Amino acid sequence: MSDFDLMTNTGSSVHRKRRIVNAVMTALTAACAVFATAVLLIIIFYITVQGFSSLSLGFLTDTPKPVGEGGGIGNAIVGSAMMTALAVLLGLPVGIAAGVYLAEYGKNWFGNTVRFVADTLTGIPSIIIGIFIYTLVVVPMGRQSGLAGGLALSVIMLPIVARTTEEMIKLVPNSMREGALALGAPQWRVSWNIVLPAAASGIATGAMLAIARITGETAPLLFTALNSRFYNFFYDQPMSSLTVQIYNYATGPFEVEHAMAWAATLILVGLILVINILVRFLTRKKF
Amino acid sequence: MAQTGAVGDKIFRSILLIAAASILLIVAAIFYMMVQNSIPTLERFGFGFLIGSEWKPAQEGFGALPFIYGTVVSSIIALVLAVPVSLGIAIFLVEQAPQKIARPIAFMVELLAAIPSVVYGLWGIFVLAPFIRNYLGVFLKDYFGWISLFQGRLTGIGMLTAGIILAIMIMPIITAVVRDVLEAVPSTQREAALALGATKWETTSIVLGNAVSGIAGAVVLGLGRAIGETMAVTMVIGNSPQISASLFEPANTIASLLAANFAEATDRIYLSALIEIGLVLFLVTFVVNALAKLLILSVTRDTSGGRPA
Numbered sequence: 001m002s003d004f005d006l007m008t009n010t011g012s013s014v015h016r017k018r019r020i021v022n023a024v025m026t027a028l029t030a031a032c033a034v035f036a037t038a039v040l041l042i043i044i045f046y047i048t049v050q051g052f053s054s055l056s057l058g059f060l061t062d063t064p065k066p067v068g069e070g071g072g073i074g075n076a077i078v079g080s081a082m083m084t085a086l087a088v089l090l091g092l093p094v095g096i097a098a099g100v101y102l103a104e105y106g107k108n109w110f111g112n113t114v115r116f117v118a119d120t121l122t123g124i125p126s127i128i129i130g131i132f133i134y135t136l137v138v139v140p141m142g143r144q145s146g147l148a149g150g151l152a153l154s155v156i157m158l159p160i161v162a163r164t165t166e167e168m169i170k171l172v173p174n175s176m177r178e179g180a181l182a183l184g185a186p187q188w189r190v191s192w193n194i195v196l197p198a199a200a201s202g203i204a205t206g207a208m209l210a211i212a213r214i215t216g217e218t219a220p221l222l223f224t225a226l227n228s229r230f231y232n233f234f235y236d237q238p239m240s241s242l243t244v245q246i247y248n249y250a251t252g253p254f255e256v257e258h259a260m261a262w263a264a265t266l267i268l269v270g271l272i273l274v275i276n277i278l279v280r281f282l283t284r285k286k287f
Numbered sequence: 288m289a290q291t292g293a294v295g296d297k298i299f300r301s302i303l304l305i306a307a308a309s310i311l312l313i314v315a316a317i318f319y320m321m322v323q324n325s326i327p328t329l330e331r332f333g334f335g336f337l338i339g340s341e342w343k344p345a346q347e348g349f350g351a352l353p354f355i356y357g358t359v360v361s362s363i364i365a366l367v368l369a370v371p372v373s374l375g376i377a378i379f380l381v382e383q384a385p386q387k388i389a390r391p392i393a394f395m396v397e398l399l400a401a402i403p404s405v406v407y408g409l410w411g412i413f414v415l416a417p418f419i420r421n422y423l424g425v426f427l428k429d430y431f432g433w434i435s436l437f438q439g440r441l442t443g444i445g446m447l448t449a450g451i452i453l454a455i456m457i458m459p460i461i462t463a464v465v466r467d468v469l470e471a472v473p474s475t476q477r478e479a480a481l482a483l484g485a486t487k488w489e490t491t492s493i494v495l496g497n498a499v500s501g502i503a504g505a506v507v508l509g510l511g512r513a514i515g516e517t518m519a520v521t522m523v524i525g526n527s528p529q530i531s532a533s534l535f536e537p538a539n540t541i542a543s544l545l546a547a548n549f550a551e552a553t554d555r556i557y558l559s560a561l562i563e564i565g566l567v568l569f570l571v572t573f574v575v576n577a578l579a580k581l582l583i584l585s586v587t588r589d590t591s592g593g594r595p596a
Contacts, residue, residue, distance in 0.1 A: 018489070029382075030379055036459075101303035105303065219517040273401070
């Protein structure tokens with residue numbers, strides 16, 4: 001409105017120029033936003049169209065076969081689920097405990113250091129975590145295994161869970177802590193019985209996002225879990241995963257393999273998007 | 288009662304402390320294990336490893352320069368493309384769009400960050416690479432072919448494709464941080480500028496000026512992601528250890544070298560060379576991320592006025 005008044009009052013070329021610059025920049029920033037959403041829609045469009053054309057029930061339960069004999073991703077789904085479960089089992093409790101520490105006792109140099117290092121660890125390329133677990137687990141064991149893959153994923157999950165837990169616990173009002181302490185509850189009871197339950201749903205949504213993130217990880221599994229052409233239910237053996245299977249199919253020489261890569265991607269991205277949208281829906285109701 | 292409380296407190300706090308300390312321990316262990324496992328090449332090649340340009344594992348020739356070059360150039364392409372667009376999106380979302388439009392768009396940009404790297408790689412191979420081979424690359428060759436960057440054989444697989452994929456992947460990360468930084472700038476600044484008769488854009492440029500170190504932090508954070516991004520780059524860059532002036536030519540980055548070769552590296556010296564180059568990647572991304580964090584904190588901590596960070 002202010003520009004409009006200036007225009008009509010004076011009408012000088014300086015004001016006209018200012019208004020044109022304003023309009024151009026507004027249009028440009030809007031174009032950037034349109035571009036980003038278009039990229040997302042194009043990617044999802046390709047995954048949906050290409051993926052559905054080669055999706056079938058057999059594909060979801062079968063194991064990889066020589067080219068021309070069909071094949072599927074059944075063992076990869078099981079492998080991904082098993083390694084993610086192991087990562088959650090290890091990474092979630094430790095991550096939550098670390099997050100509670102940061103929120104409740106972390107206002108000192110040690111807490112600041114952990115916070116800083118956790119954020120930096122989140123930014124370290126996941127392939128580095130793969131190398132780390134390779135030297136720590138695969139070399140001593142003498143072979144790749146689902147255990148190594150799950151451990152690598154848990155290392156990736158740990159700092160993410162720690163930081164989201166901390167943020168969620170900080171949202172719990174201090175009056176709740178004070179009330180419990182005034183009633184004579186020891187500090188640990190306050191944290192365990194009052195603060196954690198109050199922050200539970202927030203921590204759970206954070207954990208879901210972390211799970212979505214590690215389900216999509218490929219690089220740390222390449223040489224820790226390796227891959228397997230068969231159903232494998234044992235953590236001490238090489239294990240297949242959706243992401244590594246997509247990588248192998250996508251970089252293979254045959255059309256059939258590419259089609260299977262798209263179908264597997266549809267499953268993977270579908271799962272990740274559902275988790276993200278669900279979290280969005282759950283948190284929107286709360287805040 | 289008080290007694291059990293005190294003992295319980297001690298136990299509880301110790302458990303939490305161990306969990307928090309495990310994060311420090313892991314980072315220290317990563318560093319230790321990588322140094323330990325790259326001793327063979329560290330001793331044998333010293334600093335020459337970083338500047339050697341020959342990579343011939345079979346003849347035990349290990350020079351990391353082609354991969355450092357590929358990492359730097361692909362990251363620069365990504366930043367040049369992603370930074371202006373990310374700034375535009377963030378400005379649109381924070382300064383211009385009404386809430387009703389901004390919210391769904393912000394969510395969709397966040398979803399871009401949720402898509403796994405290997406999926407970008409798949410999309411890159413079968414959608415982006417043909418597009419560059421048939422359209423974008425041809426256009427660049429026709430109009431800018433006099434620059435050596437845009438000469439050479441155009442296959443769609445190479446440095447340019449990797450840079451564009453990286454740009455798409457770091458765009459949501461830079462956007463998210465710039466949004467946070469802009470939101471941390473007090474609204475009184477905007478009101479003051481508007482009250483003095485500034486246009487919306489002039490107001491925005493004042494806000495940008497005051498958020499500049501936070502924006503720098505966002506860019507550095509994006510750089511860190513670009514340097515370490517692995518799968519998507521591996522799938523579209525062509526994995527060739529060469530230093531070429533042309534962006535159309537295949538190249539390789541540190542991360543994609545590791546992804547493509549680590550599993551097959553069986554002899555001791557080859558494995559050591561790969562781990563040493565991984566150590567370089569670890570140290571660089573650690574420093575870059577730490578720098579980004581410091582820059583972002585300098586803005587969001589000072590002006591938010593809320594809880595201390």
